[in-house]
Amino acid sequence: MAPVAIDSSALPPVDTVAAAHPLKAANRFKQSLNGLSDKPLQRTYRGNKEGTIHLEGIPEFDDLYAKRQWVKEHLAAAFQYWGKLGYGEGLSGHITVRDPVWPDHYWMNPIAVHFSSITVSKLCLVTPEGHVHPDGAQLPINTAGFHIHSAIHKARPELQAAAHCHSLYGKAWSVFGKPIDILTQDACLFYDNQAVYKNFGGIVLAPEEGKNIAETLGPKNKVAILQNHGLLTTGMTVGEAVYYFSALDRLCKVQLLAEAACANGLEKKVIDDEDASFTAATLQNPENVYVNWKPEYELLVEERGHIWMK
Incomplete structure (x- = not known):
């Protein structure tokens, strides 16, 4: 039988069909974790x-x-990745990761060194008091980074890494002082997993401001949007923290594009709580988020060799 051309303009919109058949819309298939592996x-x-x-x-x-060597190599690679994404903004930006040998110390990038030139030998070991330890690079660190990250590491001892820089779309969306909407599958990474720090108190040069940011993050959230400032993400590994950051920055761009379309009359469709929760149960697992970072790490190895490991 020959195919028949159908005039799609003559068909009713999907929403009209759903309205005409509410039972079909109500019985839409919903996925469940029942029968799936307990390992996300x-x-x-x-x-x-x-x-x-x-x-x-x-x-x-x-x-x-x-493990310390592995952690440092991934930290240095994370900065190479940030440089590749164009996240550099003068003196701003820092990632920290707990030292496996001395968990009250952490590794951090030096201030005024471009992300793309960070190597293992340029990483600084920071003491609990915020001083550069002799065992790492003998270079100065970012004061604001110390206040923010030390407060987070104290408040959330289970977290191993934290990341913050002034990325373009994160900064742009931060001016609204709002969380992103759960508009896409990728956004389910941040379902019930984001805080907003609604006070911009200037450049962070006092420990109280770092403590306030840590308190806003709360006991379970992995990310925060700092109003008029940018994004902050955390994780059980450097890879988790860094993937959260790049994913959230991209989703800030999606949000900005969606808001622009809304201003021209289009309507946003936000993913409902049941579907978002189901998706988040897999996407937000720390190992899954880390594995999302692995392709970027392995691509850096292919492109640049192991230059950051020295």
Whole structure:
């Protein structure tokens, strides 16, 4: 039988169909975690029949010094990635990660060094009091970075890494003092997982301001939008914190584009709580977020070798 051309303009809009058949709309298929693996990473991939093909997640270490080296290499690579994305903004921007050997110390980038030139040997080890330790690079660090990150590491001892810089779209959306809407599948990373710090008190040069930011983050959120300032993200690994950051910056761009379209008469469709919660249960798992960072790390290795590991 020959195909028949259909005039789509003659068809009623989808919303009209749903309104005419409310039972069909109400019975729309909803996914559930029932019957799925209790390991979120395993939900995301399929291997061979024999079960010998796996997607590798966060590595485990028996040797804390080996873990320290791994942590530092990923931290340096994260700055290379930020440089690649054009996040550099003068003296601003910092990522910290707890030292596996001395958990009350953390590694951090020096101030006034471009992200793209950060290597392992340029990373500073910072003491709990905020001083540069002799075991790392002997370079000055960012004062605001110390106040913000030290407060977060104290308030949330389970978090291993924190990231903040003045990315373009994060800054632009921050002026509204609002969380992003859950508009896309990727945005479910931030469902019930974002705070907004609504007070801009100037450049952070006092410990009280860092403490206020940490308190705003709360006991469970991984990210915060700092009004009139930018984005702050955290994680159990450098990779998790850095992926959260780049994903949130991109979604700030999506939000800005969506708001512009709304101003011209289009209507936003926000993902409902049930679907967002279901999706977030997989996307927000720390290992899954880390694995989202792995392709960027591995691409850097292919493109640049191991220049940041020295």
